[in-house]
Each structure stands twice: as C-alpha cells, then as structure tokens.
Amino acid sequence: MPKRKDEPGFSRRSFLKTVGASSVAAGVLGKAPAVDAQGANVVGPGPVPIALNVNGRTVRLEIEPRVTLLDALRMRADLTGNKRGCDRGACGACTMIVDGRTVYACSTLAIEVQGKAIRTVEGLSAANAPLHPVQQAFCDKDALMCGFCTPGFIMASVGLLEKHPNPTPEQIKKGLDGNICRCGTFSRVFEAVSSVKGGRRG
Amino acid sequence: MAKDQQPPAGGGRGGAPQQPPVDPKYNWPSTPKTVVGTRVKRLDGPDKVSGRAKYTFDVKRPGMLYGRAVRSPYPRARVLSIDFSDAEKVPGFKASLVVRDPADPKTNVVLFQGDEIAAVAADTEEHAIDAARAVKVQFEPLPAVISVDSAIAGRAPEGVFPNGNVRAGNAQEVGDLAAGFQAAAHTLEQTYSTHVITHVCMEAHGTVCEWEGDKLTAWVSTQGVNSARDNFASGLGIPQANVRVICQYMGGGFGSKLQLGPEGLICAKLAKQAWVPVKLTLDRKEEHLVTGNRPSAAAKIKVGVGADGKITALDAESWGTGGAGANSGFPLPYIYHSTPTDTRRRVHKDVYINTGLQRPMRAPGHPQGSFITEIMMDELADLVKMDPVEFRIKNLPPEGPAAMWASYLREGAQEFGWSKRHPTGDSTAGSIKTGMGVAICTWGGSGRGPSPAHCEIASDGSVTMRLGTQDIGTGQRTLVAMVTADALGLQPSQITPQIGDTQYGVSAGSGGSTTAASTSPGIRIAALKALEALMDKVAPALGVTADALVASGGSIQVKDTPSKRLSWADACKRIGPQPITADAEWQPGMSSVNTSGVQFAEAKVDIKTGIVRVTRVLAYQDCGLVLNQLTAESQVYGGVIGSLNFALYEDRILDRRTGQMVNPNMEWYLLAGMSDIPHIDVRLKNMPERGVVGVGEPPTVPTAAAIALAVRNAIGATVRSLPLTPAKILETLSQKA
Numbered sequence: 029m030p031k032r033k034d035e036p037g038f039s040r041r042s043f044l045k046t047v048g049a050s051s052v053a054a055g056v057l058g059k060a061p062a063v064d065a066q067g068a069n070v071v072g073p074g075p076v077p078i079a080l081n082v083n084g085r086t087v088r089l090e091i092e093p094r095v096t097l098l099d100a101l102r103m104r105a106d107l108t109g110n111k112r113g114c115d116r117g118a119c120g121a122c123t124m125i126v127d128g129r130t131v132y133a134c135s136t137l138a139i140e141v142q143g144k145a146i147r148t149v150e151g152l153s154a155a156n157a158p159l160h161p162v163q164q165a166f167c168d169k170d171a172l173m174c175g176f177c178t179p180g181f182i183m184a185s186v187g188l189l190e191k192h193p194n195p196t197p198e199q200i201k202k203g204l205d206g207n208i209c210r211c212g213t214f215s216r217v218f219e220a221v222s223s224v225k226g227g228r229r230g
Numbered sequence: 231m232a233k234d235q236q237p238p239a240g241g242g243r244g245g246a247p248q249q250p251p252v253d254p255k256y257n258w259p260s261t262p263k264t265v266v267g268t269r270v271k272r273l274d275g276p277d278k279v280s281g282r283a284k285y286t287f288d289v290k291r292p293g294m295l296y297g298r299a300v301r302s303p304y305p306r307a308r309v310l311s312i313d314f315s316d317a318e319k320v321p322g323f324k325a326s327l328v329v330r331d332p333a334d335p336k337t338n339v340v341l342f343q344g345d346e347i348a349a350v351a352a353d354t355e356e357h358a359i360d361a362a363r364a365v366k367v368q369f370e371p372l373p374a375v376i377s378v379d380s381a382i383a384g385r386a387p388e389g390v391f392p393n394g395n396v397r398a399g400n401a402q403e404v405g406d407l408a409a410g411f412q413a414a415a416h417t418l419e420q421t422y423s424t425h426v427i428t429h430v431c432m433e434a435h436g437t438v439c440e441w442e443g444d445k446l447t448a449w450v451s452t453q454g455v456n457s458a459r460d461n462f463a464s465g466l467g468i469p470q471a472n473v474r475v476i477c478q479y480m481g482g483g484f485g486s487k488l489q490l491g492p493e494g495l496i497c498a499k500l501a502k503q504a505w506v507p508v509k510l511t512l513d514r515k516e517e518h519l520v521t522g523n524r525p526s527a528a529a530k531i532k533v534g535v536g537a538d539g540k541i542t543a544l545d546a547e548s549w550g551t552g553g554a555g556a557n558s559g560f561p562l563p564y565i566y567h568s569t570p571t572d573t574r575r576r577v578h579k580d581v582y583i584n585t586g587l588q589r590p591m592r593a594p595g596h597p598q599g600s601f602i603t604e605i606m607m608d609e610l611a612d613l614v615k616m617d618p619v620e621f622r623i624k625n626l627p628p629e630g631p632a633a634m635w636a637s638y639l640r641e642g643a644q645e646f647g648w649s650k651r652h653p654t655g656d657s658t659a660g661s662i663k664t665g666m667g668v669a670i671c672t673w674g675g676s677g678r679g680p681s682p683a684h685c686e687i688a689s690d691g692s693v694t695m696r697l698g699t700q701d702i703g704t705g706q707r708t709l710v711a712m713v714t715a716d717a718l719g720l721q722p723s724q725i726t727p728q729i730g731d732t733q734y735g736v737s738a739g740s741g742g743s744t745t746a747a748s749t750s751p752g753i754r755i756a757a758l759k760a761l762e763a764l765m766d767k768v769a770p771a772l773g774v775t776a777d778a779l780v781a782s783g784g785s786i787q788v789k790d791t792p793s794k795r796l797s798w799a800d801a802c803k804r805i806g807p808q809p810i811t812a813d814a815e816w817q818p819g820m821s822s823v824n825t826s827g828v829q830f831a832e833a834k835v836d837i838k839t840g841i842v843r844v845t846r847v848l849a850y851q852d853c854g855l856v857l858n859q860l861t862a863e864s865q866v867y868g869g870v871i872g873s874l875n876f877a878l879y880e881d882r883i884l885d886r887r888t889g890q891m892v893n894p895n896m897e898w899y900l901l902a903g904m905s906d907i908p909h910i911d912v913r914l915k916n917m918p919e920r921g922v923v924g925v926g927e928p929p930t931v932p933t934a935a936a937i938a939l940a941v942r943n944a945i946g947a948t949v950r951s952l953p954l955t956p957a958k959i960l961e962t963l964s965q966k967a
Contacts, residue, residue, distance in 0.1 A: 092356060103355065108288035109281015111481070113432045114514045114896035121432060149281040159276060167275035170860045173868060174703025175278030176287075176432040176481025182279055204904040208896060210432050210482050211703050212871030214907040216864065 071139070078139055082107065083151030093139045097131075098122045100138035101148060109149035109179045113208070120207030123180040123187075124148050130187035132206075149179035152186065161224045162186050171220035173211035181207050185221045194225050251819030256755045258820060258855060258921060264783075265716035267916065269860035272708045273722060274479070274701070283479045286451040287511055289438045295324050297500045297510030298358040299493060300348040300365045301519070302340035305584035305889030306374035306390065309338045312348050313366040320364050322357035325504040326350045327496060339372065341554040342585045343890050344519030346492050351500045351508050374584040376889040378526065378551050381581045391555060391582045398579045399559075405573030410543025414534025416613040422602040423528035423951040424934075426551070426882040427875075428518045429591055430901065433481020435521050436511030437494045439501040445472045446498060450490065451511075453483040453702050454739025459732045461490035466498055478730045483702050484872075485590035486522040488741045493520075518894035522589025523882060525558035526550045527598030535610045539624045541568040549579040550598070552588030556580075560595035564603035565635070565672055566625040584889055585882075590741060592869070593673055593927035597876055597934055604669040604935035605950060608942060612654055618668055618939070619643045631920055632824035635670045638850040638915070639828050643668075645913075646830040646848045655946025661838040663946075664845075667939025669932035670828050675853065675924025677747030677821030681737055685714065685756040687764055688809040691802040693718060695757065696728040698735035699749050704926055705861030706745055712858055713750050717757035719781035720798060743924025746857060747821035750922045755814035763810045768801045822920040827851040827928045829870065831908075831936035835944045837963055840956030842878055844908040844937055852915035854923035859914065862925055866912045869929025875902050877934035881953050 072093035080087045080100070087105050101107040110133060113119035117135035124133045125147040152160035159167065162185050172178040181204065188195060188203035195203065200221050209217070251257070258266070277283040300312075314326045327349040332338050340347065348365055352358040373387035380386040381395040388395070411417065431451075438449040446468070452458045455475040463470040480487065497510035512521065529548035536542050550558030557580045568574060611621035623636045643649070648666065656663035686694040695714040701707040710727035714720075728734050738748055765776040768786050772779065772794055780789050787795035832846040849866050856862050879900035883892045893899045934952060941959065942948050947966040949958055 095356065099355065102288070103290070106290065107281075108284065108290075111285075111287065111432070116514075116895060116897070118896040119432070149279075153280055155280075155282070159279065163276070163279035166279045167271050170272065170275075170864050172272070172275065172278050173705075173864055174432065174480065174482045175274075175283060176285060178278050179281045201905040206903075208432075208901050208903060210430055210484070210872075210901070211864075212868030213864065214871060214902070214904050215867045215910050218904065218907070 076139070078142055080138060080142060080146055081144065082146045083148060089138070091138060093137065095138050096134055097124065097136040097138045097141055097146070098133035101133070107148050107150055110183070111176050111179060113177065118208070119177070120184060121177045121180040123183040123207065125183055125187050128190070130184055147183070149183055152182070160186065162189065162221070165220040165224045166217070169216045169220040169223065171213050171216040173213055177207060177209045181209065181217055188221070189224060197222070252751065252817040256758055256817070258754070258918065264719070265712050265722060267856055267859060267918070270708055270712055270722055270858050271860065272705055273711055273727070274707055278479070285433055285479045285481055286436050286438060286449045286477065287433050287481065289449045289509065291438060291440055291507035294438065294507040294509055295351040295353060295500070295504055296355040296358040297349055297351045297497050297508045298362040299346050299496060299510070299516070300350070300362050300367060301516065302343060302345045302347055302369070303890070304340065304369060304371050305343050305376060306372045307340050307369040308372060309340065309347055310368040310370055316366060317350055317361040317364040320352065320357055320361040322353035323361045324351045324353065325500050327499055327503065329492070329496060342519070344516060344586055346496065349496045349500055351504050374889050376583060376884060376886060378549070378581045378583060381583060382549060382579070390584065395582050396579050397582070398577060401575060401577045403575040405543070405571045407543050407545060407573060407575050410568065410573035411534045413536055413542040415537040416610070417532065417534045418606065418609055418613060419532045420606065420609065420950060421528065421530045422605055424526060424598045424601050425952055426523050426526045427591070427880045428523045428882055428899070429484045429486040429521060429589070430517065430880070430896070430899065431482035431484060431486060434512040434514070434517050435487060435491055435493060436509065437497040438507060438509040439498040440507035441502050441505070444468065447474045447476070448494070448498065449476050450494060451480045451487060452477050452490065453480070453487040453700065453741060455700050455730060455732050456698050456736055457488065457739045458490045458494065461494065462498060465490070465495040473732070475732045476730065477700050480700070480702055484592045485594065485741060488590060488739050491521060514896060515894040518882065518891055518899065520586045522591065523553065523586060524591040524597070525552040525556070525588045527558065527560045527602060529562055529602050531606055533606060533610065535614055537614065539614045539616045539621055541566065541610065541625050543568055543573040545574070546576045548576065549581050551581040551583050553583065553585045554587060555582055556587040558588065561599040562602060564596070564599035565627070565670055566603060566607065566622070567627055569625070585884065592872060592930045596671065596673065596927070596931040597873060600669055600671060600931050601935045601938065601952060604932070605938060605942070605948065608667070608939050609948060619648060622668070622670065631917060632822070632826065634826040634852060634915070635828055638826065639668070639670070642828050642830055642848055642850050648830065651943065654943055656944050661836055663835050663837055663944040664832065665835070665940045665943030665945070666830065666832050667936040667941070667943055668828065668830050669935035669939065670826070671928045671931035672827070673743060673825050673924070673928035673931070674823050675743035675747060675825055675927065676823035677751060677816055677922060678738065678744060679748070679816035681748040681752050681816040682735055683749065683752035683756040683814055684735060685760040685812045686809040687760050687802060687805065689802055689805040689807065691799040692726060693720065693724060694726045694728055695753055696734045697749060697753070698729070698732060698737035699745060700730045700740055702740045704740070704745065704865065705858060706740070706749070708861060709746055709750065709857050710753055713753045714757045717754050718761055719783055719785070721784070743926040743928070745924065747922040747924050748816055750857065751816045751820035752814045754820070755817060756812045759812035759814055760810050763812065764801060764805065767804045768796055771796065771804065819921065821922045822854050823923065825851065825853050825923050825925065825928050827932065829932040829936045831933065831940045833937055833940035833944060835941055835959065837945060840959035842937070842941055842954055842959065844874060844940070846909050847933060847936070848911045848913070849929055850913045850915060851925065851929050852917055853925035854920035855918045856914055856916045857922060862914055863912045865925050866914065866929040867910055869927070870910050870933045871902060871907060872930045873933030874906070874908070874937065877937040877952060878954050
C-alpha cells in the first residue's frame, strides 16, 4: 500500500514507526506489469514498462522497480512541481494525492500505484487558467517564502479540504503535521487554509 | 556592546561610515507613495504554488548525467587508495573524479564525516548512487577530536589540527574589573551553552553544470549568483567572463549558500570530463554533514549587579566549536552593558573538532549570544528582586533610532499582558505550569554599494529593471518591481524584474540582511533617471517643461493641473525604437544600519513529562523603511519559528565514539510542524525616515531565549543549555527538588 498521510491519528512522528517495514512490503507486494497471478512476483532489477495515470493523463515509462513515484515523475516525466526534501517520508515536500489520499511520493514506489489516480501539484490548475482556491489562498496570505515546500503543503491542504470541507483548527493542524517548512511559513499557511474553508475547491 | 564577532560585511551590528546624503530628488519621498510600504503579494507566488517555478533541483538539460560524491564515513582518516573498477561496471556509469589523491600527503587526509574523496557520474541518479557505492576506498582511520569538553580539558588526541585543538583568542578587557565587582551587591557565577544546529535548507545544495567549449553555464542553488561565478572561476582557473550562473528560484539558504561548496566544482569537473551536462544535488544526509552549521557556544560567566539593579562588571570565558578548523565567535554580553563604565573581560576559545565546518547561519553568533546573556539577565533580576522588563531597561544602552528596546519593552509588556506574569515558578496546582519570558535583539542589515541597477522603458510601455541580485525566498523579486513601480507611478505587475542571472549584472550575495538595503536605492534612482528621460520626451506634447511633470496613477501629468496628462502607454509611444535606459548605483542616505527588536513568549510546561508547548509569541521589530509590509512580516514569522526550532527541537547529535552524526535526516533531527507553532503576533515598526534596513536576520535571534525564560518562569528552575528537551527539563526539575 502507498503510505497514507491522512489515516486517523496519522502524524509525521507516528509514521516513522511504520515506514521502514512497509517500504519493504511495498516493494515485494506491489503489483507489477509482468507479474503473473500464479507466478513469482519478481520484476527488475532492470527497467520495466509501467503506465501511470497522472492528473488524468497516461504516462508510460520504462523504469527500474526501485524508482519512487516522486523520482519517476520528476526525473522521467518532467513533473518537477513536487519536491524532494528528505527522501524518507518526513518532510512532506513530495506530497501527492493517490486515489483521494495524500501520500509521500518519495516513499511510494511508482510501480505500485499503477491503475490509481495520481494527482500532483501541476494537476490543480492549468497554465493561464485561474489558480485552485488553495493555491490562490497561499498567494493571498503570503503562505510561502522560498516556495520549495509549498507544492507539498498545497497538496496536503487540498487533500485535507476534500476530506473535511470545513475543518476545525485542530483538523488543519493535524492535516498539515506531515509537512515541514524551513522558512517558517506555518502561521500563514494556517491562515491560508482557514480562509478557504467552505469555499469551492475544484 | 560586544564587537568581537565579525559577521559578514554589513551584517552584524556596526556603524557604516558617515557619507553625504543622496540628492533629495532621488531620496525616498517623505510621504508614503502608492506602492512602497503597502502589502504586495509576491509576483512569483503563482509560479511557486503551481509547481511551475524551476529550481536548480528541477533543471534538466539534454543528455544530462547525475553526479554523486564518494564521502568519508570517518571523522578523520588517511585515504590510502581509490579503486573505481567496480564502479565502472555499474550500468550507466559515465565518469569518475578523484578529489583526494591518495599519493598527495597534503590532501589525502579527510577531516570529518562526509568529507569529499571522489565522485562519479552516471545516466540516472539511481545508477550514480550505485556507482558511488561501488567505489572502493581504503582508509587508515586516524585519531579524531569528537568532544568539545574533552578538547577543552586536554583529554582529546593531539596532533589533529596544526595549531592544536583549542585556539584561545586574546583577552579583551575594558574598565576596572576589580572595582566593578567591589561595587556589586550580588555576584552570579554560572555556565550557559547552546548546541550545534544545521541549516536544513529544503532544497539541497546543488548545481547543474554545462560546458560549451571553454564556457560554463551553471544553475546553482545559491544566495549569490555573482559570488558563485567568482568561486567557479577561481576554483577552475578560468576567467569570470567564461562563467554564467543562473538561479531563478532557490529553496532556502540561511547563510549556507553564500559560497559555492566543493560539490559545485566537482559537478563542473565531472561535466567537463563527460562533456555533457551534469547535475549534482546533495541528499539530506550530506546536507547535515557538509553544508555548514551554526557553531556551539558556551560561556562561564561571573557577573556583578548593584542593589540598584545595574550590572557593574562581567567576566567571561567562552568557547564553542565551528568544526574542523572554523571559528565560533559570538557577541557577549549581548546588547546590555554595565554601568557606570563599561566594565568587562572576555576570553574566547575556538575548539576544533572533526566535524563539517560551520557556515554563517541566520544572524551568525547572535542567537547564541542572546541565549547566554538573556538567561543570565533573568537570574540577575531575581537576585535583585526586579521585574525582568525593568531590569533590562536599566541595563540598556541609551535609546535612539537604532536602539529602541526600552520603548518596545514597555509597549510590548503592556500588549502581552506582562503584568499578569507571576514571579519565577508557577505556584498553581496541577502539572501544567505556565510562564512568560522576554528577550531582545539587534542586527546591522546595512546597504552597500555599488549594487548597480539598470532600467529600461520601451515604447510599448514595458518597464524592465535588471540587476544581478537574487531572490532567496525573501521576496526580493517583488521588491525590485515594487520600488520601480513606486518611482514610476505604476503597479508592480507592470514591471518586469530581471534578477538571478550573472548576465543581468553584478550584485552582492544575499547575506547579512543587506539585499533590500543595498539594491533598493540603485533601483529607485535608475527608475527615476529613466523617468526623467521619458518626461523630456513628453513635455512638449503637454506644453510644459519636464520639471513641471509628475508620474502618478499610471500617467504622466502636469503637477498642478492633473487633467493635463498622458497615459503611461501614450507617453511611452514617444520613446521611439530604442528603449530609454538608465543606470544607477546604491547611494548613501537611502538605507541605514542597525535594528532593534523585542520578543515576548508564553509557554506551558508539563512537569510530569518535561514537554514544552509555546502558546504565544509577540514580536516587535523595526527595519527602517518597510518596503513590503506583507513579506517583511513573513520574515518575522519565519525568524520566530526558526528560533523556536533552535530552542526546543533541532540538535546535531554526534556519536561520542565514532564521531558520526546519529540523526542526519529530518525525522530524528526534529523540526517543528504545524501543531508546534504558537500564536504569533508581529508588530513591524516603520521608520521611513531611516531608509531601508534589512530584516531577515534579527527576528530569529531572541525567540529561543524568550522561550527558555518562559520555561524558567513556569517551572521555577533554570535550564542553562539548549535545546530544552523534555529529558533536560525533567533533570533540571529533579535537581531543584
């Protein structure tokens, strides 16, 4: 299973307890294209063809099974919006939404999310189209400085608001606890997310 | 005022030489104009929130390879041999580089974990990591200095650093110490200390290097495109003219990206060897190990205070480590001084240990000096039974435009509800104890020249402001547009700021909170000079001379007859095929130096678990003329949160035996998340008459001390070292009991 960030009681710290074990499980159990239902689940280590549904489009890649969802999209599909901060599920800069749930794309293998609906920050608004209300709120409230963690915060916020359209302050805090900003934008991220409560969220 | 610390030029508190003021017609207007001082959203906000902003980490060039360094696992070792034969067999391997020649006795010893030894490049990042792992390095591990305490005590191995493990500076002594202590009613002797933290930039240090013949184009995550160009040129032995450095967006530096690190030159050399572009970005572990840190600080202090609450003398021995050969200075005492005469003595020792070297980190030295001084201040206030705010006011330098602490302390105490603060130790029942603390800060943040700017106004009405500065997340790109628009009577969105590229000109690195103060004067003057040229062209059409015209509200109009006007677009149609151009440099008089700030904090401590929750912070901060109220406030929020991390969470922890960092990641190297953030109120004090002063660094100075003092006020015991971990608080409470 991809690492869900929005399970009840989830936090960056509780996540740590499980990441090591489940990464291994993901590598072994993830569905791969070459796998026969009866046969051994062995693919790789060389490149294998995969197809990903990203922002409603099919992205076909040849990648080694060890490649993460984040690296597959960033380095092979030019979807560089989501970032890599820690590469081990602690900072949240890589946050994407997979089948409606926020995941750490740096700790999710690309090969295991085939057939799932993957959303990256690029999928929220087309070039020259109006920004998604969450993106607009981040701009309005200056909820970004260097901006490197911002796409991850935005995806976490979108995931939160799609689940809880009118979140309480506590829900906002818990919902964004899996993301780290080093410039210190938290106060304004909180303001931004609070300001889109109940609004249209595309 | 301690001046023994030399922060980056223009950075730390200090005076700029007196210079004649700028021509009044170019100076900031006495009445606020339409743009400067307002809340303007970042122009690049939409690019950042949509993922369209391309950071160095996002740059991909045709045929690009990925580089990876081979690093030392040991804190000190001699490299005996480097064998690439297995690495060369890794699929996708393309190039290798020896950084430390085993045959060269001058360079074959690594001095810290993570020190560069070799490097490889391969077709994918995964293959580059495989290849780097496959490089076989033979080491002879050597004795290393790991513990500061052991080094100070003379128990650490000798012969590690050429001039010994401890380098004592000259004693600095002012006034008659014996007389000062004689005048004291109370004497306090204590030791205080702060820890090493790392910068943890969200975007790792990294470079993409591409050669075309003997010319290098480098995308660098840097705080200074021009300093990076200089570093490439000198490091590679090529002319600066052959190097172009680009940094449109960068993901945080905090001082660690002022200079190009070794990885930059390694990347350029790999690219030259492979003859295709190479990208080399560090991973999180490398970031912690090799890209700088804030030095530790400690001080054993003897201080005397009179019955009237005035400090009479201070005698301090201080030390700290900046790693394998770097200094660790910090100001002490911080801001406060003794009376009637400044009476103090200080000896500082730099302690060298085998870890990565320090680099400037957001207000270098000040957070350490602040913590050590401010904790001492509250201990002294208790000795003389004075309120900490009043005690501070008694020991401040005289008030002035750059020294506003007394006013801010009084005003802030009122706003924060300081009168409700109980004496040291919350005596209410239950395990959750509440307390308040206060601390102050200062920083230089002066402007400096030449910082040239180039303005173009074209016949289509477009305005370009071009300069070789960069936006490190502060909002500098937006300031460039704001200052230009303000001068021309336009809106920031009508301006095209061109920055982040050495082709746009020469400008200083963004360090010491000097960027806004250095660049804004040149920008304003260049815009006004271009406007003068435009007015010369349009004056005949309006039947007046150029000096009768003003630019306002998107038009050029006659001063006393605003109905006689040309819209900006119509005015610019008279320019002709060649745009108007104007150049200007920084001028004295439009920027200033030195800021003051005061912060109050309230914290709750669970004395059963030792867990601290900061509930409120109130930050008063001035920075001269506020250019963008919105982004200036963001700097203060960010500074407070950075200092909260310093106080409670982050800590570089070394294994005492191996000298290796045990938490080189982002889960055990703790940083605050959303639930850890207190309610923060920011009060920016605008002083337009002072001109621009930088604000990036001062707000990150006092929060840690204010939090530590709130904890002290809550629990009735003093934790004299950072970070305030639950274990340390419980230990302090058990010693008290």
